[in-house]
Amino acid sequence: MQAVGADAEKTCVNRSFLFVPADSRRKLEKAGSAGADALIVDLEDSVAADARGEARLIAAEYLPGKDKVWVRINPVDSDDALLDLDAVMPSKPAGIVLPKPRSAADVVKLSGHIDVLEQRHGIQAGQTQIIALCTERPEALFTLDSYAGATERLFGLSWGAEDLSAAVGATANRDEQGNWLPLYEMARSFCLLAAAAAEVTALDTVFTDFRDHDGLLRYAARARRDGFSGMLAIHPAQVEAINAAFLPSAAEIERAERIVALFAANPGVGTVGLDGRMIDRPHLVQAQRLLKMLK
Ligand code: COA
Ligand code: MG
Numbered sequence: 001m002q003a004v005g006a007d008a009e010k011t012c013v014n015r016s017f018l019f020v021p022a023d024s025r026r027k028l029e030k031a032g033s034a035g036a037d038a039l040i041v042d043l044e045d046s047v048a049a050d051a052r053g054e055a056r057l058i059a060a061e062y063l064p065g066k067d068k069v070w071v072r073i074n075p076v077d078s079d080d081a082l083l084d085l086d087a088v089m090p091s092k093p094a095g096i097v098l099p100k101p102r103s104a105a106d107v108v109k110l111s112g113h114i115d116v117l118e119q120r121h122g123i124q125a126g127q128t129q130i131i132a133l134c135t136e137r138p139e140a141l142f143t144l145d146s147y148a149g150a151t152e153r154l155f156g157l158s159w160g161a162e163d164l165s166a167a168v169g170a171t172a173n174r175d176e177q178g179n180w181l182p183l184y185e186m187a188r189s190f191c192l193l194a195a196a197a198a199e200v201t202a203l204d205t206v207f208t209d210f211r212d213h214d215g216l217l218r219y220a221a222r223a224r225r226d227g228f229s230g231m232l233a234i235h236p237a238q239v240e241a242i243n244a245a246f247l248p249s250a251a252e253i254e255r256a257e258r259i260v261a262l263f264a265a266n267p268g269v270g271t272v273g274l275d276g277r278m279i280d281r282p283h284l285v286q287a288q289r290l291l292k293m294l295k
Pocket of ligand 1: 046210
């Protein structure tokens with residue numbers, strides 16, 4: 001049992017994505033030892049406009065030779081986006097995080113820019129993946145079905161409440177207990193549905209109260225329960241709790257393996273019994289999803 005859990009820890013690789021502002025050499029230095037499954041070097045909202053030029057240079061210097069380091073660029077319809085891509089693509093990031101897309105058309109547009117830059121810099125075609133922050137603009141909420149089949153580069157979808165609340169003019173996005181207000185709960189659910197429909201990874205958004213450890217534990221547990229496979233982080237102190245929350249237990253893995261094996265051993269059978277319970281297709285899909293998280 002223990003061995004399964006230990007193996008899962010090594011192979012469960014897309015739980016925590018830690019944001020690091022690209023204008024901070026100090027934070028970039030510290031980020032590598034935070035234990036995050038991936039880093040997102042940020043050129044957008046955490047960097048002031050007049051620091052962006054320097055931030056691009058720092059990002060380009062930081063990236064080479066590093067695995068699992070993504071870059072958040074500026075929105076694809078901004079002039080900054082192309083400058084960001086020109087600066088970082090020669091350093092071969094694992095992928096690009098796209099903020100504020102209006103629909104999958106913006107992701108397709110980004111993919112087109114990446115096509116050109118991959119070719120220019122001798123990067124294998126299609127290697128650079130994309131995560132879209134799919135709920136940051138009001139109009140984006142009406143286009144979430146567009147992500148299915150949009151581009152092979154799409155690795156996952158995540159969502160954000162801050163830009164959305166600013167866009168609608170709300171004074172808060174959480175209630176007094178810290179729970180999302182209905183609009184943001186809806187955006188979160190739509191992100192989950194859009195990711196499932198597109199068959200890509202769903203990542204829950206950042207938990208901004210980085211000193212509230214118990215709050216983070218509750219939030220991450222709920223995200224895992226609801227179907228997200230990981231979440232975004234803003235502080236190194238959040239990483240361990242996120243990694244633990246999204247790591248399937250040895251018992252869950254073992255059960256998933258048994259379900260997959262049972263169906264494989266009974267081809268053409270729609271429903272089987274396991275430990276006195278009926279198991280049918282949805283259970284198989286669920287088991288396959290869980291095992292896919294370990295790849
Ligand atoms: N990545 C790497 N290191 C980080 C970090 C991060 N995201 N956030 C904090 N640290 C480092 C700090 O540099 C500090 O190290 P030091 O004392 O050796 O300099 C240590 O961790 C403790 O930091 P702390 O004092 O608790 O926080 P802070 O006040 O320095 O920073 C934030 C708070 C929110 C500004 C910072 O966590 C941050 O920049 N987060 C990312 C923000 C971001 O990218 N937002 C965009 C997505 S929403
Ligand atoms: Mg933002």
